[in-house]
Amino acid sequence: MEKVTLKFLANNLAKMNEVPNYLSFEKARLYVRKLDLETEREWDIYVRSGNKSKDIPSYPNLDYKEWISWKDFLGCKFSTKEEFLIYCDRNLIRTKEQYYKHYEENPDCGIPFDPIKYYNL
Incomplete structure (x- = not known):
C-alpha cells in the first residue's frame, strides 16, 4: 500500500x-x-x-x-415509425441513397443511422 x-x-x-x-x-x-x-x-x-x-x-x-x-x-426525434415515414415522405426520401445523402447533409434532423433496425422495417 x-x-x-x-x-x-x-x-x-x-x-x-x-x-x-x-x-x-x-x-x-x-x-x-x-x-x-x-x-x-x-x-x-x-x-x-x-x-x-x-x-x-x-x-x-x-x-x-x-x-x-x-x-x-x-x-431519434420521431417517437413512432409513422412519424418517421411522414418525415421521409415530406422530404422526398424514396431510396437508400437519398436517405443517406439526407442523413449526411442534415446531421441534426434526428433520423436514425439505420432505420431498418431502429424501426423494425
Missing part, C-alpha cells in the same frame, strides 16, 4: 480537478448517433463495454450544457 503523503494527495487532487478534453456536443452527438443505440440503457451497456471513445463523456447528460434529451443525443 502506498504511503499517503502531501505530494500524493496534491497529485491526486490535481487529477480530480482536470477538465476532460471531450469532443464538442455536436461532434459527440454525430458520433453517437452512428452507433444506432436507442435508449439510455443501451448507452449504459455500451459505456460499460469499454468500447466508448475517451473523448466522449460517460454521462453526456451531465457534462454537456447543450443537453436536450437522450432521444436527441442518440438520434
